[in-house]
Every structure is written in C-alpha cells, then in structure tokens.
Amino acid sequence: MSVLEARGVTVALGGRPVLHDVDLAVDTGELTGLIGPNGAGKTTLLRSILGLVRTSAGRIEVDGRPVGPRRSPVGYVPQRHEFAWDFPISVENAVMTGRSGRLGLFRRPGVADWQAVGEALDRVGMSELARRPVGELSGGQRQRVLVARALALQPRVLLLDEPFTGLDLPTQELLTGLFVELSREDRAVLMTTHDLVGALDTCTRIALLNRTIVADAPPSELLDPEPWMRAFGVSETSPLLKILKVM
Amino acid sequence: MSISEFIADLTNPDLAFLPKALLIAVMSSIVCGVVGCYVVLRGMAFIGDAVAHAVFPGLAVAFVLQGSLVVGGAVAGVVTAILVAVFAQNRRVKEDSVIGVFYVASFALGIVIISQAPGYAGSLQQFLFGSITGVPDEDLYTVALTGVVVLGAVLLLHQQFVTVSLDRELARAVGLRVFRLDIALYVLVTVAIVISVQTIGNILVLALLVTPAATARLLTDRLGIMMLLAPLIGGVSATVGLYLSWSYDLPVGGTIVLALTAAFFSAYVLAPRHGLVAKRRRKTEQQPTTVPA
Numbered sequence: 001m002s003v004l005e006a007r008g009v010t011v012a013l014g015g016r017p018v019l020h021d022v023d024l025a026v027d028t029g030e031l032t033g034l035i036g037p038n039g040a041g042k043t044t045l046l047r048s049i050l051g052l053v054r055t056s057a058g059r060i061e062v063d064g065r066p067v068g069p070r071r072s073p074v075g076y077v078p079q080r081h082e083f084a085w086d087f088p089i090s091v092e093n094a095v096m097t098g099r100s101g102r103l104g105l106f107r108r109p110g111v112a113d114w115q116a117v118g119e120a121l122d123r124v125g126m127s128e129l130a131r132r133p134v135g136e137l138s139g140g141q142r143q144r145v146l147v148a149r150a151l152a153l154q155p156r157v158l159l160l161d162e163p164f165t166g167l168d169l170p171t172q173e174l175l176t177g178l179f180v181e182l183s184r185e186d187r188a189v190l191m192t193t194h195d196l197v198g199a200l201d202t203c204t205r206i207a208l209l210n211r212t213i214v215a216d217a218p219p220s221e222l223l224d225p226e227p228w229m230r231a232f233g234v235s236e237t238s239p240l241l242k243i244l245k246v247m
Numbered sequence: 248m249s250i251s252e253f254i255a256d257l258t259n260p261d262l263a264f265l266p267k268a269l270l271i272a273v274m275s276s277i278v279c280g281v282v283g284c285y286v287v288l289r290g291m292a293f294i295g296d297a298v299a300h301a302v303f304p305g306l307a308v309a310f311v312l313q314g315s316l317v318v319g320g321a322v323a324g325v326v327t328a329i330l331v332a333v334f335a336q337n338r339r340v341k342e343d344s345v346i347g348v349f350y351v352a353s354f355a356l357g358i359v360i361i362s363q364a365p366g367y368a369g370s371l372q373q374f375l376f377g378s379i380t381g382v383p384d385e386d387l388y389t390v391a392l393t394g395v396v397v398l399g400a401v402l403l404l405h406q407q408f409v410t411v412s413l414d415r416e417l418a419r420a421v422g423l424r425v426f427r428l429d430i431a432l433y434v435l436v437t438v439a440i441v442i443s444v445q446t447i448g449n450i451l452v453l454a455l456l457v458t459p460a461a462t463a464r465l466l467t468d469r470l471g472i473m474m475l476l477a478p479l480i481g482g483v484s485a486t487v488g489l490y491l492s493w494s495y496d497l498p499v500g501g502t503i504v505l506a507l508t509a510a511f512f513s514a515y516v517l518a519p520r521h522g523l524v525a526k527r528r529r530k531t532e533q534q535p536t537t538v539p540a
Contacts (some may be wrong), residue, residue: 050420071271076420083414087288088468097410101421133468149417235499 002027003188004157005050008058011041011048018044020212022058024204026157026190031183032190033199036209037232042192045209046159050076051188062157075150075158079165080142085135091145092117092130098149105128113152120151140171147178156180160191163200176202196243248494256493260534266490268379268446269489271390272503274442276455276481278394281401281438283460283481284474285432289412293343294331295456297350297521298437301327303357303443303449306374311364323435329354332430359451377448377500379489390442397438410421448500455481458507465514467520 002025011019019041026032034042049060051068051207060067075098087094091116095117096109104111106159109117114119121127124144128178129137134145150158160179172195180202183189199206200219208214208222208231215227222228227239232242248339257266305323309316322474331349335342345473361371401408411418411428418425443452463473488503516523 005335014517052419074420076417078414078416078420082416084288087409087413088464088470088473089409089413090469093470094413096420097406097413098417100406100410100418101423102408135468144358 004060004062004190006045006049006058008054009045009048009060010057011053011055013044013053018211019048019055022209022212024190024207024216028156028188029184030204031180031189031191031202032205032207033203034207034209035196035199035231036191036214040210040231042209046076046161046190046192047148049159050074052238056206071195073155073157075155076155077143077146077150077158077160077163079161080139080146080241083134083142083146085137085142087134089134090131091126091134091137091148091201092237094119094145095120095148095152098152100144113223114151116154117148120148123151123182138171139167140175143171143175144178146171147182151182156187156190158187162190162192162194163197164193172198174200196240200244213229248490253493258361264382265384265493267384267387268499269486271382271387271442271490272379272446272485272499273482274390274394275439275446276459276485277478278397278439279443279452279455280459280463280478280481281398281459281474282435283456284463284470284477285408285412286436286456288458288470291436292453292457294346294433294438294454295436296326297331297346298328298433299440299444299449299452300350300354301458302437302441302444303354303374304360304443305357306449307357307360307364309530310370310374311360314351315386315389317386317393318446320444321438323353323357324441325434326477328433329430330537332426334434336426373448374444374449375450376498377444377446377451379446379492379499382445386445391440393442398433400431404428409457411534413463446499447503451500451504454504454507455485458504458511459484462507462511462514465511465518468520481507484510 001147006022006024009019009022018228022045034045044053046113048055067074074102082178098110099116103113118127121130124147125146126141126144129141136144139146163175163179167175176198179189179191185202203219205217206219206222208227210231212222214231215222223244225236225244228241228244229236232238232240256262257269272301286292302320302324305319305321305513306316309319327349331342331346334340334345354382361367361374364370371402376507407423407428410423411425415425439456440452443455447455460473463476466476467473484506485503488506489499491497491506492502519525
C-alpha cells in the first residue's frame with residue numbers, strides 16, 4: 001500500500017467543480033511531478049491532501065489514516081511568496097514554526113523540537129545559516145528554509161508547490177538534487193511544477209492533472225502526445241509537444 | 248523645571264495624581280509596546296487605528312453611566328473587532344473597507360452618545376486628547392492587572408502568533424486555528440488600547456502602539472530583542488513626555504507622542520545597521536573596491 005493514497009477525490013470550491021474523481025497514489029522512494037495547465041486544480045489537490053479543503057467525495061489517506069491538519073504528518077512547502085520574508089526572525093526559528101501545530105497551545109519548543117529543527121536544517125544544508133535573519137537569504141536559500149520547515153515535522157509525505165518559480169537555473173538544479181535525495185529516504189514527494197523539461201528529467205513519475213488525472217506513469221512511458229494534448233487542451237502542433245519529441 | 252524638581256513633585260502628596268498618571272502611562276506603554284510588535288510586523292497599523300476609534304462608544308457609554316471606562320471601552324472594542332473579523336471573511340469586500348465602515352460608524356456612535364452627557368465639550372476633549380488628572384485608584388489596579396493578563400497571553404500565544412504572521416497557509420496546514428488566533432490578537436490590541444486611552448487620548452493612542460515597535464524594528468533584526476526594546480522605548484518616551492508636559496504645561500498626550508516620534512527619528516538616522524548614518528558609511532567604505540569579488 002502506498003504512503004499517500006487519494007481515491008475518487010472530488011472537490012468543489014464555491015459551487016464550482018475543481019477536482020473530479022482524482023485517483024493518485026504516491027509511494028516512498030518516488031518523486032512525482034504533478035503537472036497541468038493553470039487552473040487544473042494542482043494547488044487544490046495539495047490542499048485537499050493537507051485536509052484544508054473539504055472533499056465532496058472520495059477519500060485521502062496517509063499511511064492508511066484519513067488526513068487532517070492535526071492528524072497526519074504531511075510536510076507542506078507552499079509557494080515562496082506566501083511567506084513574510086521581511087519578518088525579523090532567524091532561519092532556525094522560522095523552521096521551528098513548522099512544528100507549531102505539534103507544540104500545542106501554550107507550549108514552548110523543547111529539546112526534541114530543537115533536535116528536529118537541527119536535523120531538518122542539516123538535511124537541506126542550511127545549518128551554518130541557522131542564526132541568519134531570513135530576510136538576508138537568497139532565493140534558493142529561502143526555498144531550502146521552507147523545505148526544512150516542512151521536514152521539521154518529520155513527515156512521510158512532502159508536498160512542494162511550484163518550488164522552482166523565480167529561481168535561476170543553477171539554483172533549480174541544486175534544489176532538484178535535494179528533492180531527488182529526499183524522495184529516496186523513506187518519504188513520498190509530490191511536487192507541482194511548470195518546468196516540464198525538468199520534471200521529465202528528474203521525476204520518477206509524472207501525473208498529468210486537468211480536473212482529474214489524465215495520465216499517471218513514469219516519464220519514459222509518457223512520450224505519446226495524446227495525454228498531453230488532453231491535459232493541456234492543445235493541438236498536435238503545439239510547441240509543448242515538440243519538447244516531448246526531443247526527450 | 249529640573250529633573251529633581253519633577254521627582255519632588257512626583258512625591259508631593261498634594262500632587263498625588265502625577266505619580267498615578269506616570270505609572271499608568273508607563274504601564275500602558277509597556278503593554279502597547281509588546282502588542283504593537285505584532286501590529287507593526289503584520290502591517291496592522293490601520294487596524295490599530297480602527298480599534299482605537301472603535302472603543303470610543305464604550306467609553307462614552309461608561310462616562311454617561313458613570314461606569315468603568317476600561318470595561319466599557321473593552322466591550323465596544325471587542326464587539327467591533329469581532330464584527331470586522333466576521334465581515335472580513337466575505338471576500339467580496341476587502342478587510343480594510345470593512346474596517347473603514349465599522350470604525351467610523353463606531354466613532355460616530357460615540358460622539359452621539361457623549362453629546363447626551365452634561366459638560367459635553369470638556370469631556371469630549373479629555374477623551375480625544377488625554378488627561379493626567381483624575382485617574383482613580385481602582386483604574387490603576389485595573390490597568391496593572393489587565394496589563395499582566397495581556398502580557399501573559401502574549402507569552403503563551405507567541406509561537407502561534409509568529410507562525411500565523413509568517414505564513415498563514417502553512418499555519419493552517421500544521422493545524423493552527425488561524426481565525427481564532429486573529430481574533431485573539433485583535434482582542435489583545437483592543438485591550439492594550441483601552442488601558443492607554445485615558446492618559447494619551449483616543450486619537451493619539453495609535454502612536455503608543457505603533458511608534459515604539461516601529462522604532463525597535465529599525466534597531467534590530469531579532470524579534471525577541473524587538474519585543475524587549477519596544478516597551479522600553481515606549482516607557483522611557485512616556486516618562487520623558489510626561490516630564491516635559493508637566494514642566495512646560497503642555498498637553499500630555501501630544502507631548503508623549505512627540506517624544507516617541509523623536510525616538511523614531513533618532514533610530515531612523517542612527518540605527519546600527521539600517522540607519523541613514525550606517526548606510527552612508529557603508530557606501531563610502533565600499534567605494535574604493537571597484538572589482539567585484
């Protein structure tokens with residue numbers, strides 16, 4: 001059984017159908033790329049997995065248990081612009097906020113919490129900058145802080161929402177290396193991205209989403225243009241499909 | 248007036264209202280300074296202003312009925328804050344518009360209510376611009392006790408407040424009740440304002456909330472230090488302001504606010520890392536190195 005399992009997930013937001021009958025399973029050791037056009041429901045699917053969006057049908061389980069903000073350890077890396085980077089806080093304290101739900105009301109971080117934060121920072125290669133104010137970090141370092149914050153929960157599932165947006169290519173490459181490593185460590189990683197070439201190159205699986213899962217297979221089996229045309233609603237002559245032919 | 252004369256006046260039993268005013272101003276500054284850090288960092292200054300105006304009808308009712316100003320103001324402020332939080336959930340009208348609607352309405356209600364009281368003009372002025380005379384002893388205890396409760400709540404909720412302020416989406420994802428925490432913060436802001444209105448006045452109280460925290464932000468990149476510096480700056484400025492007000496017979500609220508503003512300007516110019524002087528010095532030091540490493 002997979003670590004993360006979504007079966008028949010249907011979501012409507014404000015009466016508008018966003019996801020319909022989504023089936024997706026991600027196992028440890030997998031780096032799955034969730035790809036689809038704008039408005040396909042990628043972020044909504046991630047938010048459903050976090051239990052932040054009410055599903056009208058279907059079920060989502062992590063390690064065989066229903067999901068919810070206080071229940072299952074799902075690490076979440078939201079888009080970088082959601083974070084108040086001008087806040088006067090050090091890297092380690094920012095990472096600690098990832099455990100705020102665990103600390104519970106009125107409790108302060110203890111030894112175990114600081115240890116988890118230390119390990120998370122170590123894992124993303126940011127230990128040396130632990131005391132640096134977050135406002136002084138580069139884009140790639142900021143992304144690493146967000147990943148560490150998610151890892152501080154020691155999650156079995158890691159969700160990354162557009163982690164490469166606004167980063168230069170060398171930084172993207174380094175981060176990709178990190179995500180591949182993280183997926184190999186008894187952890188399921190699901191990542192939305194607009195970078196098709198990168199996803200085809202590094203992800204072990206690609207899930208094409210447009211309201212529902214259009215295709216779900218390793219990149220080597222997704223060279224047929226048909227599912228891409230359906231997912232993105234483009235014609236056979238689209239530049240998008242030329243990329244596939246080169247791969 | 249020299250400082251020793253000021254101290255003599257503070258201990259003069261005929262001027263018993265003076266040490267009470269000082270105590271209440273300093274306590275208010277400490278509470279506002281701490282709570283103000285969240286206000287400044289979350290860009291909530293407008294909400295602070297709104298709450299300051301929103302407490303007015305409560306003060307007016309309490310004044311007309313001869314009840315406790317602190318309790319009246321707190322009730323009105325909390326009711327308005329909750330109304331704003333609830334109405335702001337409707338995405339069609341943005342939060343700042345909702346605040347704009349409710350706080351002016353609340354202030355207007357206060358003016359209508361207080362116009363029914365005898366001696367209307369004098370009491371109105373006292374409310375708007377503050378006064379150091381006539382602080383009853385029980386208010387002193389109320390402010391002290393309320394202040395301790397507010398600071399205790401901040402201490403307990405700090406980690407959650409920081410998490411929500413940094414990233415609301417993640418805060419929800421890790422299971423924090425963001426809406427309730429927002430309400431808790433609004434309530435703390437309201438209470439901090441209510442206990443400060445008496446000395447500094449309804450219109451100027453925003454400065455007590457925002458200026459010390461903004462000044463502290465200029466001086467440090469560490470939240471813990473900022474939350475110690477802000478109440479310190481507030482308390483010292485309140486003392487200096489009261490001293491100048493007493494010495495030169497100036498309105499107390501205005502003088503305290505100007506003392507706070509002077510502190511802000513000094514920090515803006517002289518702050519160790521981000522001040523004007525430090526920036527200029529860095530610029531001139533960097534000029535000789537022409538080749539980038």
